Amino acid sequence: MDRRQKKTRDAIFNAFTELLAKKNYNQISVQEIIDAADIGRTTFYAHFETKDFLLKELCEELFDHIIDTAMGLPHGHYHYSCGCVADSVFLHLLRHLQENDLNILGLLSSENNEIFLRYFKSNLKKLILSQYADKGLLKNSRLPEDYIVNHISASFVETVDFWLSGNMKEDTEVITEYFLAVIEPLLKD
Amino acid sequence: MDRRQKKTRDAIFNAFTELLAKKNYNQISVQEIIDAADIGRTTFYAHFETKDFLLKELCEELFDHIIDTAMGLPHGHYHYSCGCVADSVFLHLLRHLQENDLNILGLLSSENNEIFLRYFKSNLKKLILSQYADKGLLKNSRLPEDYIVNHISASFVETVDFWLSGNMKEDTEVITEYFLAVIEPLLKD
DNA sequence: TAGATACAGAACACTTTGTTTTATACTAAA
DNA sequence: TTTAGTATAAAACAAAGTGTTCTGTATCTA
Secondary structure (H helix, E strand, O other), rough: OOHHHHHHHHHHHHHHHHHHOOOHHHHHOHHHHHHHOOOOOOHHHHOOOOOHHHHHHHHHHHHHHHHHHHHHHHOOOOOOOOOOOHHHHHHHHHHHHOOHHHHHHHHHHHHOOHHHHHHHHHHHHHHHHOOOOHHOOOOOOOOOHHHHHHHHHHHHHHHHHHHHOOOOOOOOHHHHHHHHHHHHHOOOO | OOOOHHHHHHHHHHHHHHHHHHOOOOOOOOHHHHHHHHOHHHHHHHHHOHHHHHHHHHHHHHHHHHHHHHHOOOOOOOOOOOOHHOOOOHHHHHHHHOHHHHHHHHHOOOOHHHHHHHHHHHHHHHHHHOOOOOHOOOOOOOOOOHOOOOOOOHHHHHHHHHHHHHOEEEEOOHHHHHHHHHHHHHHHO
């Protein structure tokens, strides 16, 4: 990719991320992004059709990477009761968040975090499927599989939200235990 | 309240609700609401400071009523295992939604339903607290109470979302059973 | 070095926003 | 029924934002 393109693209992402950390998405104008990124008006529209498309691409950059690396990890049982919390993909995800690449924490903690949590959740489903469904761990006589996958994804996202809104007081291991304790009853062993 | 005030207020709410059912919140302009409600520009701003305030007041009208009536219901154990699903407040809530007062279903099923689901969730916490926490049913040696309350609220909202996005194929009783099966392991008995 | 491309800057018509002003119609209470 | 208060309509307004087009310049790649 042309160095110039990458440079302006990064400038836009950075400006947008900083703005999102301090004000609501709806209240951010394209003009503000342009000013903050210090680029020409034409340039912005050459890169992104609208503000919504910019958001979408930002989300892709943020979460696709995180989920994809997690997908590459070896799968395991990861039950709370079997004491292997330390090996859980979910612990890995939390630690990845904690490292705060690309100021992802700022966005997930911001006032308008629903946007990102929603995107996070939809990406998580793929991970859940590869972790549990492939191994037949989700079979449950009372509940349909898609309901369980949805529930587990939502539970993790909500756990992250709980953790962040409490300023990450708890260790990643503790939060992982909370989460695993909540989803464990839904899994076959 | 002045009849004229109530009349325009209703006109605004109706117009806004109809617009929300077919397009995204961000893409709706105040001008469109004004046109749809067939009122004067000045009148709108006499009622609502901004579009965001209008949304907030709409949410209050929609959910405060539902939750408040549910709060008035007698409390019970409502465990899946004890077979008293029929008495659950949650079943009552689902039926209330199904009646579709004020086209609440249209909003909860719309593309931008996060806004409403989020508001729904925060109101639900009050209900969960009155249902379970007061009776000491949430005590759990492994998990803090606020985490459990948050989890139960989120689980119900996500269950509603699951139900609606599948076009309400399942009966309210079945959905209630799914939900109770998921939260039951977190409760003391 | 040459052709292609990304960028800046300015101008553009257009929409939206929130306010102000003036005049009219309605309502609630005396 | 009258009256004083108030809700509304209509028009005009400045300010800001949107998305596009054009021209000239700088930068990249081959």
